[in-house]
Amino acid sequence: MNTFKSAALLVAATALVAGSSVAATAAPAPDGTRVTSLQRTAEQVLGGDAKPVRVTADAVAYDGLTVTEAPRGSASTKALSCGYGHLCMVVNGTKFDFYKCQTWELTNWIGDGPFTNNQTPGTVARFYNKDGSVRWTSTAYESGTATWDPIWSLRPC
Structure with a gap:
């Protein structure tokens, strides 16, 4: 009897986890594609030209940029990790990790948030x-808090 209950609980837990990850993955878009809420958020703040190359429930990858949910506690710059050679920031609860030297068009960047410029020393x-x-500018290595409004574009390098 305990084995049966354990198996039933395992099946129920698996179904619950699978169901929640499917729901979080994506919602149908008008054109039939699947769009995550994170992708919608990224598209609201990136200029219309940026097209994702990979979309998962946890990240939206562009050519030169990865967008993820900001880690809890990321209101402080100590919590904002950023790989070497990258420029990272949190804007309205979303983490942007830029690693390609190009100009990025932006919209709806408002509020304050942490940033880390962890590019090659001296990169502006x-x-x-x-x-x-x-x-304003940031010379690597630098971290702090920035006021995003109004930032209309950025160039990491």
């Missing part, structure tokens, strides 16, 4: 106003 990341003028 530039953050731009709407008119294309430089709003």
Whole structure:
């Protein structure tokens, strides 16, 4: 009897876990593709030209950028890990990890959040106003808290 109950519990737990991961994976988009809520969030803040190359429930990967949910406690820069050669920041609860030298168009970057510029020492990341003028810069290695509004584009290198 205990073996039967244990097996039933295992089957129920497996179904619950599988069901929750399927629900979290994606919702159907109007064109029939599946779009995660994280991908929707990323698309709201990236200019319309960025197209994902890989989408999972936990991350959206672009050519030169990975977008994930910000880790809990990421309000402090100590909690914001960032790989060597990368520029990372948290904007509205979403972590952006840039690793390709190009200009990224942005929208809806508002509020304050931590950043870590962990690129090659001396590499300058530039953050731009709407008119294309430089709003502020960060020289690697540097970390801190930034005010994102209004940042309209950035160039990690």
